[in-house]
Amino acid sequence: MKKTNYSAERQKYLLGKKKNKIFIISCRILILIAILSLWEILATLNVIDAFITSSPSKIITTAKKLFAENNLTYHMSITLYETFMGFMISAIFGYLIALLLWWSENLRNVLEPYIVVLNSLPKIALGPIIIVWFGAGIKSIIFMTIIIGIIVSIITMLNGFIATDNNKILLLKTMGASKFQILNKLVIPSSVKTFISMLKINVGLSWIGSIMGEYLVSKAGLGYLIVYGGQVFKLDLVMTATVILCFMATVMYLIVAFIEKKISKS
Amino acid sequence: MKDVLKFKNVSLTYQTANDEIKAIDDLSFSVKDGEFVSIIGPSGCGKSTILSLIAGLISPTKGTIEKSNDDVGYMLQKDELFGWRTVIKNVYLPLEIKKINDKEKKEYADHLLNKYGLKKFINSYPNELSGGMRQRVALIRTLVFNPSLLLLDEPFSALDYQTRLSVCDDVYKIIKEEKKTAILVTHDISEAISMSDKIIILSKRPCSVKNVIYTHLDGDTPFFKRESKNFTVYFNKIWNELTYEKN
Numbered sequence: 001m002k003k004t005n006y007s008a009e010r011q012k013y014l015l016g017k018k019k020n021k022i023f024i025i026s027c028r029i030l031i032l033i034a035i036l037s038l039w040e041i042l043a044t045l046n047v048i049d050a051f052i053t054s055s056p057s058k059i060i061t062t063a064k065k066l067f068a069e070n071n072l073t074y075h076m077s078i079t080l081y082e083t084f085m086g087f088m089i090s091a092i093f094g095y096l097i098a099l100l101l102w103w104s105e106n107l108r109n110v111l112e113p114y115i116v117v118l119n120s121l122p123k124i125a126l127g128p129i130i131i132v133w134f135g136a137g138i139k140s141i142i143f144m145t146i147i148i149g150i151i152v153s154i155i156t157m158l159n160g161f162i163a164t165d166n167n168k169i170l171l172l173k174t175m176g177a178s179k180f181q182i183l184n185k186l187v188i189p190s191s192v193k194t195f196i197s198m199l200k201i202n203v204g205l206s207w208i209g210s211i212m213g214e215y216l217v218s219k220a221g222l223g224y225l226i227v228y229g230g231q232v233f234k235l236d237l238v239m240t241a242t243v244i245l246c247f248m249a250t251v252m253y254l255i256v257a258f259i260e261k262k263i264s265k266s
Numbered sequence: 267m268k269d270v271l272k273f274k275n276v277s278l279t280y281q282t283a284n285d286e287i288k289a290i291d292d293l294s295f296s297v298k299d300g301e302f303v304s305i306i307g308p309s310g311c312g313k314s315t316i317l318s319l320i321a322g323l324i325s326p327t328k329g330t331i332e333k334s335n336d337d338v339g340y341m342l343q344k345d346e347l348f349g350w351r352t353v354i355k356n357v358y359l360p361l362e363i364k365k366i367n368d369k370e371k372k373e374y375a376d377h378l379l380n381k382y383g384l385k386k387f388i389n390s391y392p393n394e395l396s397g398g399m400r401q402r403v404a405l406i407r408t409l410v411f412n413p414s415l416l417l418l419d420e421p422f423s424a425l426d427y428q429t430r431l432s433v434c435d436d437v438y439k440i441i442k443e444e445k446k447t448a449i450l451v452t453h454d455i456s457e458a459i460s461m462s463d464k465i466i467i468l469s470k471r472p473c474s475v476k477n478v479i480y481t482h483l484d485g486d487t488p489f490f491k492r493e494s495k496n497f498t499v500y501f502n503k504i505w506n507e508l509t510y511e512k513n
Contacts (some may be wrong), residue, residue, distance in 0.1 A: 016415070109351070165346070167342050167343070167344065167346055168346050168348070170323075170340075170342065171340065171346045172324065172341060172363060173322050173323055174338070174339075174340035174365065175340075175359070175360045175363040176364060176419075177361060177363045181363055182306075185348075185362065186348070189348070189350050190350070192350070
């Protein structure tokens, strides 16, 4: 980045850009503060019933209490483990299956209706079957996460592979490239962007999968806390778990965004 | 001079879901060593198919194609450089594909890059280069494994007019200096006249040779050849051949 010798117009332009950026960020923070303080004030003044709506201060107290009892980290780690396992397995296997389907057009055509059906099926409907097959535990939840993520991963990646520029394939063929070389030198590197967007979609789906799994069957985890809190009418607990969930999902998304930046730079 | 390529009564019919299409009908021509040959014809007449036949990507239904050497270099409409590879890695690509780890070939690539003004850019990515430079890199990539025959499939059609004229000159110069035989497929009459020694005019589909014109023009570069006196004569001749075809 050059710093010196900007013309007056350029400086004005840059200053304007910077001001605008500061404005946007301030607005974002202000909205958050406004919502939180409104929530808190209305709850303190008893305009809204804090028993039903909870309040920011109560959320902090609950979080502190849970944390002190060492429960919070336990629940967080359970959910994180399920989400992460589901994410990794559906990303890796989704990628490999998509490769296989790219490789064999016949296999792709044969399996197409199955993929369409599996994609449109609401996976939660399989809940009871999964519980019977895998038992009432983490295994079921991870499996739920996988089936929610993997179909979309396969479809996204396969579309990315198929979208490879035909002229580039022709070019490699004129050089005498084998199918494996076309895959290795062209199809995989040219679909890096699709790979990243597959990861991004998968982050969201994995959280849906793990929380939905915990709703169905669980003894621990943030989803469990939310369901349990709802059943015993501890809305403080529900809100606390939800806020923490927001936080964790954002961190995971940011990690993927960071990987994206690293990859697209190189 | 000996023939490096010979088409003998080549016909090609290909199948699609709806129809059987006869693309080439009884096509015969030959290309001599060191010649620059243009193939020109109405659009959709199967010009690119001829290049695919030469490259061995498809086989003729009837007739034979004789090649003195199997190594052909193929250059497409767009440069088709791989955006995730640096210039030098793009140029080495054919060597990687052919699994050649030959110091001499790599040195030849480096030598070509130096010679044609790309030394500074060997570690740049294609998106940092101008259209003309990219096309030069694409040509060098084609030359790396020293093919005896170059196939150019409208390699300038994606460029703007000004770049096109200068890249035309560059490519012509490189091909002549490296003493290559080249076959250019184009629908641009001026380009065909300014670059080639021999122009093969094709009929519409199913295509066969309609006429062959040998050009003799003053000037050493395509750009100057365009100013030659005979240029318009050739232009009108080809124009008429192609226009009568359409009626």
